[in-house]
Amino acid sequence: MAYIKAVGLVRVGRYFDRSYKDLALEAIEKALSDGGRPGYVVVSSMMAESALKQLDIGSVLTEWLGMTPVPAIRVEAGENSGLAAVEVGAAIAEATGKEVLVVGVEKGTEYPTTKTYGDYSHILEWETETVRNVRPPDLAALAMEEYMRRYGVSREELTAWPVKMHRNAARVPHAQLRFEIRADAVPAATKISGSLTLLDMFPIGDGAAAILVSKERGDSPIQVAGAYASTGLRYYLRDDPLHLAATAEALQKALKLTGGEQAIEIHDSYSIYAYLILESAGLAPKGRAPAEVDGMEWVNVSGGLKARGHPFGATGVYQVAELFTLMTDGLGGRTYTGEWGVAHGMSGHDGNARVVVLRRV
């Protein structure tokens, strides 16, 4: 088992005047401010090739940080690259006994949104989906229509999630959208696809997060107690688009470990996915999640992808760093004193799902 020694976060935002290296350095400096000697660097970036024009970004970043000859590797699993990097980093720490620095970094605002969205759409399958101009929000919008139809849930009822996320993010210093929104603003916002609007989705942003993972416990209070991953079918091959099978597979294993008592961060790239994740994992009855999210105190305290932001490949590292903070120093004025923290991520419509479980020791 690996332990989390330290974390560092940069406020998610638009950094027109800073390179990805600057953002990564800020996160790493925070993570290593109490010492720490990484013997391995794992870098997560979803758009290293397209936005940063950089392959082998692990080595480039490690060199720039003055850490040569420490070995480095980049991990990519679409939108879920961050949690994949944590999973890989923890495994390397356990296998080698080295301290591993896991860095998630992304610059979503490096290019105009048409290019960023185009590149982001490559998380779907190019040959069957992307090439036909299907983009991630289109799938979310389809699922949203089906959800409203099947359960008789109104468009208005689906606003509970974004309203809650903005309320949470308003208290989180590193969140991108630190303001509250009114429920009636959600359906009235700019249409993205079908009835899905701008306020149902994450903002594009830049960010970097770092965690230091070690096999030795030292004085670390938090252990990486489990990492579960699964893959799912393309949207059009699913029997039920409202059941996120990969997410269910990974999350249910984690929840068995925690006994269902945990602080959890879920991958709410689009509001509808928050409901589907909760329902697929069994944390809310089918069709009931919109009515129940208000009562869920320890779900996405960070403000989630919706309002903390979604710097793609960095997001999973943010989630783990946030849970660590929530369970130790406190996040957004709240401290979780329970035993378990669960970070869930997925790519696209549940194309892959990963869960990292933290445990207080």
Add this chain to the structure above:
Amino acid sequence: MRPERRAGIVSWGTYIPPRRLRAAEIAQLWGFAPEVPKGLWIEEKAVAAVDEDTVTMGWYAARSAIRRAGIDPSQIEAVFVGTESKPYAVKPSATIIGDALGVNTRKLATDMEFACRAGGEGIRFGIALVASGQARYALAIGADTAQANPGDVLEFTAASGAAAYIVGPAEEAAAEFEGVVTYVTDTPDFWRREGSRYPGHGEIFTGDPAYFHHIMSSVKLLMTELGLGPEDFDYAVFHQPNGKFPLKVGKRLGFPKEKILPGIVTPWLGNTYNGSALIGLAKVLERAEPGQRILVATFGSGAGSDAFSIIVKKGIKERVKKAPTVEELLQSKVYISYGEYAKHRRILHRNVGG
């Protein structure tokens, strides 16, 4: 002493082509949500006809300015045309306008390009010439038939119009310059490559690092140099790429809405690029009282901003009446369809003459 205090605005004139295209029609055609133009605060935009361009519009505006000044055009010794849509890539617009108006042949004449702020820089050049005794009067024009890629969000606002200012000795002026500051950096927020029909832009990058940073920098510099604050100005006019930005930048600088709204023209006119802030200033001059102080801040992508402090003088009211006012030009309009707009702005390509 600040040399610009020796110069002032002797007169001004504007031109707004009468054709208007509603933003709602653009939204409907390209599938934008109706909230998009509302979010920009743009209702309709002025469209130059197929036989109008920067030269014809600039000439109209300048003719109004000459009428307001009551001067003989042969006394004008400099013509500057600030535009990013000159009809000829090579061949000055300033010479065509100058000769058509009967301006002295012993003159400086040049076209200037700095996205939307070259017209403002033309005024600065005019001030320098007048204050140094090298010209009695200088004519500075800001005019554009702004281009936008069909279907781009820019198309809601890219419009046509012109403003002309005659800069002359302070003692003859309707409004005096009190101070001017220009702030310029290399900030690539908006551009059009040689040979490209339509400009490209950096979306949100055109906001904070470009428009807001440059206008706020020039205005703060000006206020520091003059020892003035927002409370000392009666009006504040900013470059208006849409209706929302000038209100936002004014708020950040500490100007109340009431001081900004009188100079807002873009929601009913569109963004006339080099004409934008200068038509807004004309609208304010047409209602201002002697003794009032006006702040004007231009903005051009690339990027830069000129901030002017202007004090209105006695006698301005008589000059207002001598030519059409901005308000009158805004009211004089006829609505056209997107199809007619496409024809007039040459968005439709056809072979003529086999």
